[in-house]
Amino acid sequence: MYSIDDLDADLALLAQSGARVFTIGYSFLGRPIKCAVKGDLGGGQIFMQAAIHAREWATAPLAVRMLQAYSGSVGVWCVPMSNPDGIMLAQYGLDSVSDAAQRDFLLQVNGGSYDFSMWKANARAVDLNVNFNAKWGTGAQNVTYPAPSDYIGAYPRSEPETKALCDFTERIQPSVTLSYHAKGNVIYRGFECINPYPQLADEISLSTGYPAYSSAGSSGGYKDWYVTTAYKSGLTIEVGDSQWSYPQIQDNLDIVYDANRQVLDICARFVQDNM
Numbered sequence: 421m422y423s424i425d426d427l428d429a430d431l432a433l434l435a436q437s438g439a440r441v442f443t444i445g446y447s448f449l450g451r452p453i454k455c456a457v458k459g460d461l462g463g464g465q466i467f468m469q470a471a472i473h474a475r476e477w478a479t480a481p482l483a484v485r486m487l488q489a490y491s492g493s494v495g496v497w498c499v500p501m502s503n504p505d506g507i508m509l510a511q512y513g514l515d516s517v518s519d520a521a522q523r524d525f526l527l528q529v530n531g532g533s534y535d536f537s538m539w540k541a542n543a544r545a546v547d548l549n550v551n552f553n554a555k556w557g558t559g560a561q562n563v564t565y566p567a568p569s570d571y572i573g574a575y576p577r578s579e580p581e582t583k584a585l586c587d588f589t590e591r592i593q594p595s596v597t598l599s600y601h602a603k604g605n606v607i608y609r610g611f612e613c614i615n616p617y618p619q620l621a622d623e624i625s626l627s628t629g630y631p632a633y634s635s636a637g638s639s640g641g642y643k644d645w646y647v648t649t650a651y652k653s654g655l656t657i658e659v660g661d662s663q664w665s666y667p668q669i670q671d672n673l674d675i676v677y678d679a680n681r682q683v684l685d686i687c688a689r690f691v692q693d694n695m
């Protein structure tokens with residue numbers, strides 16, 4: 421299991437090898453949301469975020485490995501764990517929460533079960549990837565009450581994790597964003613009829629072997645918000661065989677990494693050629 425401690429150890433190694441590591445904001449329970457950056461910070465930039473859904477924490481070591489291997493000149497910013505509280509909850513259950521009232525709330529939301537391994541939301545039971553301001557609240561699976569998944573929150577960008585990602589994106593103004601999720605080995609590109617630079621998704625589709633589709637029926641996701649506000653290329657990449665359990669994605673990280681090993685280089689070339 422790839423924990424926050426594992427991430428911190430990997431980030432320390434990245435820093436030793438010349439990457440810059442810093443914090444873009446804090447989760448609801450006060451955990452730092454960390455970012456590492458490599459490459460040239462002038463010109464077009466790439467932003468990659470992963471593990472915004474708690475149970476999909478295996479996308480964090482994937483993102484770290486992709487950044488470790490990257491040696492291009494285009495700047496790549498990487499937030500491997502966008503939802504640290506949710507990840508701690510999915511991995512360690514209520515032991516990860518110190519406040520008694522918060523534990524009672526989470527236990528109630530989880531239907532009285534102490535098994536949080538399938539939790540997607542943050543520690544306030546908001547599903548962060550439906551909390552962004554892009555047709556917020558119109559998704560087919562949205563719910564309007566705290567839940568392990570699909571709760572849209574009180575209003576768009578209500579959560580500190582959502583706000584941190586938006587504020588940071590607005591600051592660096594990336595030319596491409598990659599959002600790593602699990603699972604299904606599939607790419608979602610653009611948002612509704614907005615699909616800037618379709619050739620990038622096509623090229624990544626060819627390289628990964630994952631089919632690329634237009635997003636349909638979703639709303640309020642990071643990629644949806646980015647595409648509709650920036651009118652640039654945002655991709656959601658869902659990794660892992662749909663038959664695998666979530667922890668099995670980490671067990672098979674070599675396979676997943678192998679499929680995605682060219683993605684940052686393809687994005688960097690795209691940024692150099694088009695931005």
Ligand SMILES: [Zn+2]
Pocket residue numbers: 473476549601602
């Ligand atoms: Zn997800």
